[in-house]
Every structure is written in structure tokens, then in C-alpha cells.
Amino acid sequence: MRLAHHLAIKNGHLHINGQDCVALAEKYGTPLYVTSEDRVIEQFESYKKALGARYPKVQVLFAAKANGNLALLRALAQKGAGADVFSSGELHLALEAGMAPERLLFNGSSKTPADLRLAVEKGVKVSLDSLDELHQLDAAAQAAGKIAQVSFRVNPALEVPTHPKIATGLATSKFGIPHKEIPAAYREALACRHILPVGIHCHIGSQILDIEPFARAAEVMIRIAKELTLMGVKLEFIDLGGGLGIPYHHDTDPSPIAEDYAAKVVPIFKAGVEACGISPELWVEPGRSLVADSTVLLTRVNSTKSAHKRFANVDAGFNILVRPAMYDSYHEVIVANKADEPLITEYTVTGPICETGDILAPDRKLPQLAAGDIIAVLDAGAYGYAMSSQYNSRPRCPEVLLRGTQVALMRRGETVDDLKAAIERPAWQM
Numbered sequence: 001m002r003l004a005h006h007l008a009i010k011n012g013h014l015h016i017n018g019q020d021c022v023a024l025a026e027k028y029g030t031p032l033y034v035t036s037e038d039r040v041i042e043q044f045e046s047y048k049k050a051l052g053a054r055y056p057k058v059q060v061l062f063a064a065k066a067n068g069n070l071a072l073l074r075a076l077a078q079k080g081a082g083a084d085v086f087s088s089g090e091l092h093l094a095l096e097a098g099m100a101p102e103r104l105l106f107n108g109s110s111k112t113p114a115d116l117r118l119a120v121e122k123g124v125k126v127s128l129d130s131l132d133e134l135h136q137l138d139a140a141a142q143a144a145g146k147i148a149q150v151s152f153r154v155n156p157a158l159e160v161p162t163h164p165k166i167a168t169g170l171a172t173s174k175f176g177i178p179h180k181e182i183p184a185a186y187r188e189a190l191a192c193r194h195i196l197p198v199g200i201h202c203h204i205g206s207q208i209l210d211i212e213p214f215a216r217a218a219e220v221m222i223r224i225a226k227e228l229t230l231m232g233v234k235l236e237f238i239d240l241g242g243g244l245g246i247p248y249h250h251d252t253d254p255s256p257i258a259e260d261y262a263a264k265v266v267p268i269f270k271a272g273v274e275a276c277g278i279s280p281e282l283w284v285e286p287g288r289s290l291v292a293d294s295t296v297l298l299t300r301v302n303s304t305k306s307a308h309k310r311f312a313n314v315d316a317g318f319n320i321l322v323r324p325a326m327y328d329s330y331h332e333v334i335v336a337n338k339a340d341e342p343l344i345t346e347y348t349v350t351g352p353i354c355e356t357g358d359i360l361a362p363d364r365k366l367p368q369l370a371a372g373d374i375i376a377v378l379d380a381g382a383y384g385y386a387m388s389s390q391y392n393s394r395p396r397c398p399e400v401l402l403r404g405t406q407v408a409l410m411r412r413g414e415t416v417d418d419l420k421a422a423i424e425r426p427a428w429q430m
């Protein structure tokens with residue numbers, strides 16, 4: 001199986017950043033997320049380089065929803081990253097990580113009054129999803145005696161080749177303002193006394209392995225930029241969103257990289273803005289492609305069993321990694337302590353959750369397994385821990401961060417005390 005260069009098989013064990021996954025599992029317990037900070041930074045720099053080589057004003061905003069660990073946000077902040085934040089929580093974490101407020105965009109299709117007040121207070125730009133929200137933000141800015149800088153999220157009505165649950169710019173999606181109604185929305189924004197429209201924003205979907213749809217989106221955005229410029233909107237940024245996929249099937253999926261994206265999209269962007277006579281910043285919001293392959297999820301085999309097929313029951317279920325159960329997502333798996341043994345037996349790798357759908361990896365050819373073996377689930381860094389839960393009252397697992405030869409816990413595992421910590425006892429039960 002093709003592996004990225006931060007992963008390697010040595011002495012029969014899977015290694016990440018030179019660290020033996022089996023030793024990490026022993027030391028920190030399982031389930032365990034292990035992330036290579038170096039790999040994340042490498043991916044971030046590859047976006048900056050590919051875009052920056054073709055257009056002078058570029059901001060790479062990490063989509064914090066993909067992986068909200070503060071340590072990872074801090075590592076990105078130190079390299080100059082901003083963030084697409086989708087909640088007040090993500091906004092607080094991005095600021096805490098040291099990201100500059102002007103490099104943040106507060107996205108979201110259902111922001112609360114408190115979200116809007118926080119964005120105003122922190123001076124963070126807001127991507128608006130409705131006219132209702134526009135007027136609520138105008139009122140919040142007025143109350144604070146401030147001007148809120150905004151974009152609208154454009155719904156470009158584009159079909160994209162991905163799972164329907166993560167196509168976000170379909171005509172039928174819940175997100176954004178239909179592209180035809182965008183000029184009217186900006187006209188309304190221009191009339192608001194405490195609102196300053198400074199950008200436009202879109203996101204067409206996630207896990208897209210074909211570059212063409214991104215080019216189509218850029219064309220829509222340029223058409224809109226032209227119209228808005230004629231209306232008198234001074235565009236300081238155009239945000240083309242995230243969405244570049246990764247090859248979860250290592251040997252067969254296309255593997256587009258930032259360079260491919262930039263080579264296709266930036267010329268359209270550049271020619272478009274030049275034709276409008278404007279020079280806005282080019283913003284992108286990658287999530288998955290920055291962090292997915294940086295991380296392995298290590299999970300221990302509790303037991304094996306032969307029924308109508310062979311099962312390997314492991315200690316990570318959809319409470320820890322929900323993607324396979326939620327989207328039928330494929331993740332490569334490697335038995336970390338038997339990484340060079342022949343793949344002779346077919347197993348379905350299942351989690352410990354009390355649901356039939358709790359399957360991490362169906363029908364995989366693996367070495368002969370035994371209780372205690374450590375299975376590494378690859379490409380678990382995006383929407384992995386971020387979407388984990390305490391279902392079946394299982395504490396969330398720890399996360400480890402690697403940089404060079406250094407190893408550190410970046411989030412401790414929760415305990416049963418954490419399960420109880422937020423619970424109140426109603427008076428009638430005293």
C-alpha cells in the first residue's frame with residue numbers, strides 16, 4: 001500500500017514520524033489518535049506556496065471543524081494560518097491559538113445572537129447565510145458602536161462528485177444565498193449603517209477529488225465579483241472555500257494536491273479580478289487536505305470471532321471515528337504490530353458500540369489477528385476526533401502530537417469523572 005513519507009514500516013511495525021505505533025499504543029493506551037504536526041505544516045505550506053506562486057495576496061484559513069485541537073491550531077497559527085470558524089467555540093479556540101482576528105472568517109448557517117455579538121466584539125469578519133442574519137448582525141454592531149465586516153456565502157448551485165451529505169453548494173443545500181439573489185443581498189447590506197461588505201465566500205463540498213468543480217466555482221465567484229464591483233462593493237477578499245479531497249483508497253483514488261488546485265483555479269481567479277480592475281485577497285479554507293493524512297487512529301483488538309464471517313472487535317467504534325458509519329467512508333487499515341505479515345484472512349473490523357452499523361472497516365484482508373493486536377486506521381486526522389462522542393458513555397480517547405523526534409500528549413483521554421462532570425442532580429433526587 002502506498003504510504004505518505006511520514007509513515008513507514010520498520011521491523012514489522014508501523015511508524016509515524018519515526019515513532020513506533022505499537023509503542024505509542026502501549027504507552028498512551030487505546031484508542032489513540034496520533035498526529036504528525038510536521039505533516040500538517042507541510043500541507044499548509046504547500047497551499048501557501050502553490051497559491052502564492054501564482055497570485056500575490058493569499059490567505060490560507062484552516063477549516064477548524066476538521067480538527068479543533070488547540071495544539072494543532074497553535075502550530076498552524078505560528079505559520080501564519082487563519083481559520084474558518086463555524087461556532088463561537090471554534091472562534092475562541094482560534095483566538096486562543098494566536099490566530100489574528102483579521103485572518104478569521106465566522107461561517108455558519110445558523111448563528112445565535114451570542115455568536116454574532118462575539119464576532120462583533122472580537123472584530124472578526126462574518127460570512128452571512130441569510131438576510132435575517134444580516135439585519136441581526138447590523139443591530140448587534142449598532143449596539144456595540146461598531147461596523148461589522150461581512151461577506152455573504154454564495155450558493156453556486158453546483159453538482160459535485162462527492163457523498164450527498166457533504167455536497168454543500170447544491171441548489172438544494174441549506175447553505176448560503178442562491179447565486180442569483182446575491183446582488184440584491186449586497187444591495188441590502190450596503191444600506192445597513194453598521195455593515196460593511198468586504199468579501200464573498202463559497203464552499204461547494206468536501207472530499208472532491210476532481211479539480212474541475214473548483215474551477216466552475218471560481219468562475220461563478222468571478223462573475224459575482226464583477227457585478228458587485230459595478231454596484232460599488234469594494235471587495236477585499238474572495239474566499240473560494242475548501243473541499244479538496246484526499247486519496248482514502250491509497251492505491252486507486254486520484255490524489256490531487258494543492259499545486260493541481262492552484263494551477264487550475266488561480267489563473268481563472270487572477271484573470272477575473274484583473275478584468276474587474278480589483279485586487280482582492282484570495283482566500284481558501286481547506287480542512288481535510290491539511291490534516292487528514294497526518295493522523296492515525298490506533299485501536300486494539302479485544303477479540304476475534306468467526307460467525308457468518310470473521311469479525312475483529314476493536315476498542316474504537318463510531319464514538320471515536322464516525323465517518324465509516326455516517327458516510328460509508330473507506331479508511332485504509334494496517335495491523336501496526338504485524339505490518340509486514342501477509343494479508344491472508346478477511347475480517348470485518350467492528351467497534352464496541354451497541355449498534356449494527358458500528359463497523360470501522362468491512363471485509364478487509366489482514367494478517368491473522370489475535371486479541372491485543374493494534375490496528376492503525378489511516379487518514380483519521382480530519383473529522384475524526386472532531387466528530388467523536390461519548391455514546392454508550394464511553395469517555396473520548398487521548399490525542400498525541402509528534403514533531404520531529406518529539407512526542408507529547410495534546411489531549412488527555414477523558415475519564416468516567418468527565419462523564420459525570422457536567423451532570424446536575426435535580427433537587428427531587430436529593
Ligand code: LLP
Pocket residue numbers: 063066084107166168202203205206207241242243244285286287288289323327382383
Ligand atoms: N469551509 C466551509 C464553509 C465548510 O463547510 C467546510 C466543510 C470547509 C471549509 C472544509 O472543507 P474540507 O476542505 O475539509 O473539505 N464531516 C465530513 C465533512 C464535512 C465538511 C463540511 N464542511 C466528513 O467527515 O467527510
